[in-house]
Amino acid sequence: MxxxxxxxxxxxxxxxxxxxxxxxxxxxxxxxxxxxxxxxxxxxxxxxxxxxxxxxxxxxxxxxxxxxxxxxxxxxxxxxxxxxxxxxxxxxxxxxxxxxxxxxxxxDLPRTAVDVLARGSFSKGVVLADHAISASRFPSLVTSKATLGMAAENLASHAKRERVNSILSFADKNSGSAGESLSRAQMHLLGFPAPELQCEFHDAMGFVARTDFFWRDQGIIGEFDGDAKYLQDEYLGGLSAREAVLAEKKREDRLRAMGFTVVRWDWATANDPAKLTAKLLAAGLAPEPNTAKRTIHQRAQG
CATH class of the missing domain: 3.10.450 (Nuclear Transport Factor 2; Chain: A,)
Incomplete structure (x- = not known):
């Protein structure tokens, strides 16, 4: 080359x-x-x-x-x-x-997926598992938790099978992107309450937004911002990057006017537990009692 x-x-x-x-x-x-x-x-x-x-x-x-x-x-x-x-x-x-x-x-695809899940961290495993079971994000090759669970039975050790099954039990086909999956896994490990995914909001003018994360009891909305959202044409819907940012701000203003707190973060924050914790605490979200730093497996943190 x-x-x-x-x-x-x-x-x-x-x-x-x-x-x-x-x-x-x-x-x-x-x-x-x-x-x-x-x-x-x-x-x-x-x-x-x-x-x-x-x-x-x-x-x-x-x-x-x-x-x-x-x-x-x-x-x-x-x-x-x-x-x-x-x-x-x-x-x-x-x-x-x-x-x-x-x-x-x-x-093959199921064996490949469980092999990777058995070797990596919990949070990275959730990214892959969410993607594998999402018909909207992985339409041509989408698989199921049941299929992946069957493939996990062929793993050599009980510890690996448990590790994969813990990730599969947490995986959610409604996660909208890799960054959202990583964020949700980190929240879980850090002890924050589980959010609702892909909730729709409407005001007097009609549809406002479909949000990444929603904590209903606390009135908090969380949004993961990947660079592609503002830089890649397929995500811009015909808008320029400046227009996309302005439209996002207007949606956020409407959500705040409805009484919600909105918190946003990027890849660097999702990858850093300390930064993500600071973001969520500042928005008013607190870890649940006795669940700080939940551990699926000692090697699975990260």
């Missing part, structure tokens, strides 16, 4: 290009875990550190560091890649069947 093109790619794009390069070099490669999830189109928080391959022998299993390289430039011996992350290969001693998808061999 041309180096300047590579340097111009976003991390997700570099990750996918690396996986495609592995497949080109080894057409029999079988992808699993987060790599298979990426190719299935499941929402994964963060960029994986490795390309994950299944069905390695014991002698060939294990992680290898990135082999991405480029020619040096001039006497500085710089390559241009010094600050650009490369992705290594992780071969797993893991015997499982795979299916074909767009020229690649992947673990």
């Amino acid at each position: 041309d180096k300047q093109h590579w340097l111009g790619l976003k991390p997700w794009q570099r990750y996918a290009a690396t996986a495609r390069a592995v497949a080109a070099e080894n057409p029999s490669a079988e992808f699993c875990f987060e790599t298979a999830a990426v190719f299935w189109g499941l929402q994964v928080v963060g960029v994986p550190s490795h390309i994950h391959l299944a069905n390695a022998s014991r002698g060939h299993a294990g992680a290898r560091s990135s082999s991405t390289c480029a020619a040096v430039v001039g006497p500085s011996h710089a390559t241009g890649l010094e600050r650009v992350r490369g992705y290594g290969i992780y071969r797993h001693y893991y015997s499982t069947g795979t299916v074909a998808l767009r020229g690649l061999r992947l673990t």
Whole structure:
């Protein structure tokens, strides 16, 4: 690949290009875990550190560091890649069947999902599970909690099965985006009361908004603001970014006029428990008694 093109790619794009390069070099490669999830189109928080391959022998299993390289430039011996992350290969001693998808061999969708859920944090697992069971967000390949639960029965350990089932029991098909799913999982771990999702509000002029989160007893509305909401054409509905921001402000003003408190946050806040806690406390929402820092599993926090 041309180096300047590579340097111009976003991390997700570099990750996918690396996986495609592995497949080109080894057409029999079988992808699993987060790599298979990426190719299935499941929402994964963060960029994986490795390309994950299944069905390695014991002698060939294990992680290898990135082999991405480029020619040096001039006497500085710089390559241009010094600050650009490369992705290594992780071969797993893991015997499982795979299916074909767009020229690649992947673990099937339910097995891929539960494999990722069994390895990651509770909050990141909720992002993937919410997406997998949402017909509106994952229409072509939507699956069900029951199907994922059946796939979880094939996991090797009781602890992993419990871990996956705890995420599935919490997952909600009504979550509207990855950022909303992450926020809701963090709220749960922090002990805040569970919100209602996707509630509609009307005033004397008619429909006002469908909100991300609503705490009815406290009269508090929560809204997650992802960058795409104001930057990507498909979310703007023909409006400019400035017009979209103004329309959002008018909706919020109407909600406040109805007597509700409105609190908003972004990805950086959703990813930071301390920042999210401060936001919700400032809006008047308090953790429930004796539920602070709920723990699904010690490794599941985050």
